[in-house]
Amino acid sequence: MYDSILNHPNSLFGQFERLRRELDDAFGVSGFPTSIRSVASGTVPAVNVGRTPSSMEIYAFAPGLDASKTEVTLERGVLRISGERVAGIPANDPKVQVYARERGSGSFARAISLPDDIDPSQVNATYRDGVLHVSIARHESAQPKRITVQ
Structure with missing residues (x-):
């Protein structure tokens, strides 16, 4: 329609x-x-942020990134993800006539504030199938504990 x-x-x-x-x-x-x-x-990847009893889980949906050129830093409770997404169509090729360009290209940066109970010494980041997954352990003292009632 x-x-x-x-x-x-x-x-x-x-x-x-x-x-x-x-x-x-x-x-x-x-x-x-x-x-x-x-x-x-836009060039900013969408993110999902969640937590489990033992970790914070961050997923950035960014297909087409070069993982070696993507920077992930954690400082003072702020996770920063930055990089560059290249255009899928050559910009200066006179043989190519672009009808639509919905995928953004260029530099991007995201900053995500995290709770105080994370352990910055236990961070793991992987990039697979267009999704950057960052897992950050939570301090053991922040994890829920079952208390036996006597």
Whole structure:
């Protein structure tokens, strides 16, 4: 339905979409949404943060990253994830005509505040199938303990 609205010659949204494409072509801009119905493209990966009784678990969804160029640091209870996502389509190839560019590219950085009960000496980070997983152990004193009632 939306495609027919955007592609209809008399549609106001279609006219805005054509104008946006013309401006992108004229100024070489690729960081804007690729259509009026898209969300803004960004280079910041989405994250999920959770905890288990023994650890904090952080998942950053960032397909196409080079793990060796991704930096993960933990300092004063703040986890920082930074890196760069390269564009999937060559930018300066005259043979390539881009119709849509929804995947953001460029440098990114995330900062996630963590609770005080983490153990910064026990951190593990892995990157697999486009997901960066960071696991940080919680101090043993912060883990729940079962108390026997007598």
